[in-house]
Amino acid sequence: MIPAPYLNRREVVTALLADRGDLLVVAGLGATAWDVASVEDHPLDFPLWGAMGGAAMVGLGLAFAQPARKVLVITGDGEMLMGMGSLATIAAQRPRNLRVVVMDNECYAETGRQRTPTACGADIAAIALACGFPHARTAWETDEIEPLRVDIHRLDDLFLAVIKVALTDDPKTLPPRDGAYLKNRMRAALLGPRAVFE
């Protein structure tokens, strides 16, 4: 295993969301939701404050409903491990507009930095490939991030990327907490008046 230092998560997420265009983003609870909020509070973001293990499946539903858009799920290793079965469900469907990025700091940072199985060798990219994902990789280096950003917008296929990130004390930038607001805001941005009149 390549030793630390790993990448800086805030720098990675800021780089991945640059020039995002009409990209739809689902963020898993905890640090990845704060990362996404630290870039900006965007109407096409749906940051989760709970529903642990569900981020990738929210992304699948959104990807089916909006086939012309790219849908990016950004979540943590703990959140993804809780929804590991969803990798098999998603691979079986193979939505070409869905991409899953796992920010892997090898711990549950939010609750006291207890180690997750990825600290002991669990390899989420390998799990995704074994589930049938057509593409999956793990990024360790800064120069792997820009090609990943390009793939998010251009690759016409399902993929997963794990990014090994360091444990850092980042300022907590909180997105709105009101779930009904977050839902209505995304629907209004996507659907216009239909969002509230159907």
Next chain:
Amino acid sequence: MVSYVPDAGHVDLIKLCEADERMRAVSLTTEEEGVALAAGAYLGGKRAALLMQSSGVGNCINMLSLIKTCQLPLLTLVTMRGEFGEFNPWQIPMGQATPALLSAIGLIVYRVDAPHEVRDALEAAVSLAFGSYCGVAVLLSQRLIGAKRFVEGT
């Protein structure tokens, strides 16, 4: 979108969904995936339903927080086990707890015991879920679908 963890009581419905080109049938590894899928579908402007057996209800409880917190519509059809004429003792605890658990996490629960009630109950559930932005579970009772038989040697 219709997602499911299969149950014998849903066999014909799953076949119909898979045969309908206007629908997308999604097989799940665990029932809570279907709750999150329905949330994502609605965010993007589509409707989803979730089919499961009562034993799957317990797998969904925390994920159902999404439905109440975000005022999302959810329609779930639950085929019941562990009640009328059940042969398998392992089905009893979850079957008996199902209505109370679904109510406790904020879903509206309809129960259907007779074939002639099914259509009305489903139409009402669809109106309620998608018209009033809430979660509705329709419990298809074991009396309605028939108790499963286990016969040795077959």
